[in-house]
Amino acid sequence: MxxxxxxxxxxxxxxxxxxxxxxxxxxxxxxxxxxxxxxxxxxxxxxxxxxxxxxxxxxxxxxxxxxxxxxxxxxxxxxxxxxxxxxxxxxxxxxxxxxxxxxxxxxxxxxxxxxxxxxxxxxxxxxxxxxxxxxxxxxxxxxxxxxxxxxxxxxxxxxxxxxxxxxxxxxxxxxxxxxxxxxxxxxxxxxxxxxxxxxxxxxxxxxxxxxxxxxxxxxxxGDYASVILKLRPEAADPGEIIHTDGRVLGRHDGVINYTIGQRRGLGIGGLADPLYVVKLDPDTKSVVVGPKEMLATRTVPVREINWLGDEDFMSREEWHLAVKVRSTRPPTDAIIRPLSATQATVELVTPEQGVSPGQACVFYDPDSTRIYGGGWIHKG
Incomplete structure (x- = not known):
């Protein structure tokens, strides 16, 4: 029995x-x-x-x-x-x-x-x-x-x-x-x-x-900058705030004080149009700013993928799922194209703003509550 x-x-x-x-x-x-x-x-x-x-x-x-x-x-x-x-x-x-x-x-x-x-x-x-x-x-x-x-x-x-x-x-x-x-x-x-x-x-x-x-x-x-400074004092190295058109708009006290998509507290007041952080370049210690439309991202490179589907991840050329690229955003329709068992290119049907390396890209079934895993967004 x-x-x-x-x-x-x-x-x-x-x-x-x-x-x-x-x-x-x-x-x-x-x-x-x-x-x-x-x-x-x-x-x-x-x-x-x-x-x-x-x-x-x-x-x-x-x-x-x-x-x-x-x-x-x-x-x-x-x-x-x-x-x-x-x-x-x-x-x-x-x-x-x-x-x-x-x-x-x-x-x-x-x-x-x-x-x-x-x-x-x-x-x-x-x-x-x-x-x-x-x-x-x-x-x-x-x-x-x-x-x-x-x-x-x-x-x-x-x-x-x-x-x-x-x-x-x-x-x-x-x-x-x-x-x-x-x-x-x-x-x-x-x-x-x-x-x-x-x-x-x-x-x-x-x-x-x-x-x-x-x-x-x-x-x-919530003061992550102070924690990082204790661990990595070099994080406070100053650098330039640069417009995407090449203009130097000011200086900063460390790239750790900025995040992709940030608008307030940039230290470059007096400009006619609002600017946003669109890129952080640690090699040159530069904070790159630009207009809001430059934050829009359609193609997202993802690696370290953990796949939770029933079929092998590489069994299809494309997976039509929903993805969440920030914890506070709802899932959005996307096409996931596997490059290997742990890497893929994610194409967002509707461009998202503020997509940042280091965040997760999580895969959802658009027709149910199931999660198909996900991976880490990295620099393209």
């Missing part, structure tokens, strides 16, 4: 009882992951909570609204004590610095606009922490991310969250098929953050009203 006739699948998809199913929950100390841990503990799963200390504990204690900081470690521990499951704190400072923070600084120095949250998921949470979960003999690892995992005919699929406002698919495109097999996202079906907070109140969790964490946890008050 098939096993699933003896034990129907539990809520995490295993043909055994919750008590026989060990799940490691990645706990940041925020309301989302705390609710996941409490929910699974109440369902009777063998829950093990793990929190990563990602950067200096002492400095983190004084900073509000950051994930994986000192106060958040304390909050995660309180949830574990209340719900009665073990909780461990792992020191990942060196791993986080090497895999995320250093690249963040170097990317800005190289004229790119990086997304460190994606690298953290890819290189720390879904790599090292996932392996730790396997070492703990867990059946799976659960997180508080707002994204959905569906079982398809050819394996697990990644789908956007039911709540489009909270959807985190842009930040999780690099999740590999092997990682997806092991991961679970119990909040992805919820329709709003209010439902999550209601669950936190139901479980009487101390974090029920805790504010959401900032996007970049290790950047105090």
């Amino acid at each position: 098939p096993l699933d006739h003896v034990h129907p699948l539990n809520s995490l998809g295993f043909a055994k009882s919750p008590a026989e199913t060990r799940v490691v929950v990645a706990m940041s100390g925020g309301v989302d992951s705390s609710v996941v841990a409490a929910m699974l503990a109440e369902e009777g799963y063998d829950v093990v909570g793990v929190t990563l200390q990602l950067y200096d504990h002492g400095a983190a204690l004084a900073k509000k609204g950051a994930c994986c900081a000192g106060l958040d470690i304390h909050d995660a521990r309180r949830v574990a004590e209340k719900m009665g499951f073990p909780h461990y704190v792992l020191d990942y400072e060196n791993i986080f610095k090497d895999a995320v923070i250093d690249e963040f600084a170097d990317s800005y120095l190289g004229g790119a606009t990086p997304v460190p949250c994606i690298r953290c998921n890819e290189r720390v949470k879904f790599k090292d922490l996932l392996e730790t979960a396997k070492d703990l003999e867990a059946d799976c690892m659960a997180t508080g991310h707002y994204i959905q995992r569906h079982e398809g005919s050819k394996g697990a699929q990644l789908h956007a969250a039911a709540d489009g406002v909270r959807d985190q698919s842009y930040f999780l495109f690099s999740t590999t098929p092997e990682q997806l097999d092991f991961l679970r996202f119990p909040l992805g079906h919820l329709k709003s953050k209010a439902e999550t907070r209601a669950l936190a109140a139901k479980y009487d969790l101390s974090v029920a009203d805790k504010p959401d964490s900032q996007d970049i946890c290790f950047v105090p008050n």
Whole structure:
């Protein structure tokens, strides 16, 4: 008799009882992951909570609204004590610095606009922490991310969250098929953050009203320039602000103070028409500015592609999908032309403004909620 006739699948998809199913929950100390841990503990799963200390504990204690900081470690521990499951704190400072923070600084120095949250998921949470979960003999690892995992005919699929406002698919495109097999996202079906907070109140969790964490946890008050300057002092080297027609319009105090598409704070007032940053050239230490229409991009070179489709990426000359080239923009129709298993040229049907190297280009099914992976935008 098939096993699933003896034990129907539990809520995490295993043909055994919750008590026989060990799940490691990645706990940041925020309301989302705390609710996941409490929910699974109440369902009777063998829950093990793990929190990563990602950067200096002492400095983190004084900073509000950051994930994986000192106060958040304390909050995660309180949830574990209340719900009665073990909780461990792992020191990942060196791993986080090497895999995320250093690249963040170097990317800005190289004229790119990086997304460190994606690298953290890819290189720390879904790599090292996932392996730790396997070492703990867990059946799976659960997180508080707002994204959905569906079982398809050819394996697990990644789908956007039911709540489009909270959807985190842009930040999780690099999740590999092997990682997806092991991961679970119990909040992805919820329709709003209010439902999550209601669950936190139901479980009487101390974090029920805790504010959401900032996007970049290790950047105090959004001042990424100061973080980069500590790591790479040469980032403050001055240079020229140059118009696309070759005119020198002024000087700047470091390319790290500028991003593609920036209009305000350029330090070149008194001009008749508004100008925007259209290019950052770290080799000449130049900030290139021009009219808004020069920001429009139709062709986007993409590399380091993580493909999540059922068919081989190279099996077609073209993929007609929707893509998102910035986390705050909706998906737009595009034609993806593979160059190799990990590289492609993406043609946007409607040109987008402010496309920047270092950002992600995420692939979406235009007719469903499925995510087909994505890659990193680089300089053409």
